[in-house]
Amino acid sequence: MRIVTVRMDAMSENVMRLRSENIHQVVVGGRAYLLVVPHTALFQLDDVSSAVLDYVKRHGAVRREQIFRDLASAHGLEALQDVLGELASLGVIDTGQQNGHAADALPLGDRGTLTTLVLNVSNRCNMGCHYCYGGGFQDLQSGQKMSWPVAKRSVDFLLQRSGSHRKVTLVFFGGEPLLNFELIKRIVPYARNQAAERGLLVDFTITTNGTGLTGEVIDFLKRHRFGVTVSLDGPKEIHDRRRVFKNGRGTYEVILPRIRALLNEYRDRPIGARVTLTRGVTAVGEIFAHLIDLGFAEVGFSPVTSGPSQSYTLTEAELEHIFAEFQELAEQFLEKALNDEYLGFSNVSQIITDFARGTSKTLPCGAGLGLLDVDHNGDIYLCHRFAGTPGVAPLGNVGNGGPHFVRIRTFLNAAQTTRQTACHQCWIRRMCAGGCYHEALSRYGDPFHPNLHYCDLLRQWMETGLRIYLEIMQKNPDFISKYLEPRRVDYETL
Structure with a gap:
């Protein structure tokens, strides 16, 4: 995963907000983890990262100086700067600058090849x-x-x-x-x-x-x-x-x-x-x-x-x-x-x-x-x-x-646009992506419609899978x- 460094002087001039749609937090075996949704990337949180996330979550919109003022004595200025830069580059914190992460846009490119x-x-x-x-x-x-x-x-x-x-x-x-x-x-x-x-x-x-x-x-x-x-x-x-x-x-x-x-x-x-x-x-x-x-x-x-x-x-x-x-x-x-x-x-x-x-x-x-x-x-x-x-x-x-690959590309672009809009707050959107087109056509009459009828159950099931994966990674x-x-x-x- 490529991490893009964010200029800290630019960050200081802007209000920072937590992009809650881009994260999912879990605790397994007494350890805290952060799932960065757009990347399906998992990180074990240390004390500094947990403190920064909790602080931004509690305050809603904060400036860098506020975080330094309230957390530097416990965690150190340099550590806070590193964590803020990394969270911004991952799209977890919105600084108002280009974060090196384009929300949920993946270019479809040339779809004329087959496997x-x-x-x-x-x-x-x-x-x-x-x-x-x-x-x-x-x-x-x-x-x-x-x-x-x-x-x-x-x-x-x-x-x-x-x-x-x-x-x-x-x-x-x-x-x-x-x-x-x-x-x-x-x-x-x-x-x-x-x-x-x-x-x-x-x-x-x-x-x-x-x-x-x-x-x-x-x-x-x-x-x-x-x-x-x-x-x-x-x-x-x-x-x-x-x-x-x-x-x-x-x-x-x-x-x-x-x-x-x-x-x-x-x-x-x-x-x-x-x-x-x-x-x-x-x-x-x-x-x-x-x-x-x-x-x-x-x-x-x-x-x-x-x-x-x-x-x-x-x-x-x-x-x-x-x-x-x-x-x-x-x-x-x-x-x-x-x-x-x-x-x-x-x-x-x-x-x-x-x-x-x-x-x-x-x-x-x-x-x-x-x-x-x-x-x-x-x-x-x-x-x-x-x-x-x-x-x-x-x-x-x-x-x-x-x-007609143009028709296929048009279909895929429409599916991507429609489902990202409907599912943009969901933490499993990058693993589910709205579900089967044919099932959506059968149930809703629209292949682009997300399959919303089992979302809650699917989220619970993904939560189980995530927990089991992390337990295995911890113990075997x-x-x-x-x-x-x-x-x-x-x-x-x-």
Whole structure:
């Protein structure tokens, strides 16, 4: 982090005010910490820093001479000058001068480069999950699959747009992507060969419902070191409540032996489970324990808070219950971490990773910032959730010159401006950035609208994640570099 020195003589001529929207203070283990929000930077506060912050907070608007007069005898003039200069440079104190920190402005720059492309290789699905956001996905017989020409153009498009990046990722998605396994078998070697000619590495990930995990498929995934996520909602009685075949029959007994085979035979990369929490499905602890017992390395939960059908949207009481269970799992994560063990609870490990990396964003995800989606026709969307959404036009087509990057830039600028205005007082704004565009479109009819319906719960959850991160840093700091820094976050929002 770059700290810009502020001229103290200039500071003396201006009134100083605390920029409370730019800080969040916590005490963990008897130690005081300051989170500088725009940077997602954490500092342990010493006595001088704490005294200055408390003084400015109490008085509202002060001059430098007042602080020196009242605090110099206890803390020393030079120490006070250093602290004031650093707080000003971080944007914590407003001196009326240029502080070396531009409030929340991050230039979007050239967004024509890509690192990740999601391929909807199959619009077909052999299941009929009640809550599927892609309710328009067709059945096994009538749905559409991506063709080889579209797939080839998509791979070429990604590689041509890789810019200075040395590694790109292809995500196979659907529908159920393994219903077009023959195409995947053609795409992977083609992408590898074309990437190698450009001096690039290409990574592959897939999200599957598990029904197509045959021996041949598992061997292929192993051979090409796929990142694999399986959509699975827990034990049989919970899973079969929503995840069923077209005829209403539960899918658990069909996929269980296939998942076991995957977990037993493929150990080169951690296999993750993705759980969708809907109305009436809130037993987080029970679901997590079952999936970890099966052998999944990571389990991530996606609560449904909006959608076309309110019958699957979680109630406010259910959301509170879910976050309470999240808190319990987070405490288990902490206990394990302090014993130098890793518990694969993705929802908390991602927060801790973000604090460790200093993740600071003004937009909620990578959609349009390096990630795009291509549907079976070659049409391009911001992400997989927008593909097929009524009223959402594609951004272009891979066979027709690719996306209109001016439109993408316009969208991102509008999102950034709207959400910064609405969220500018929130201390988690640089980690949340207003939430999912598609969720906002579903709930508010506006993709730029911040997802305000769970703000309080999310702030509480981030507070928990921050506390756990700081406790780990106090008591077992090597855990972060050992378990979290090497961790590669795949396309976890799928």
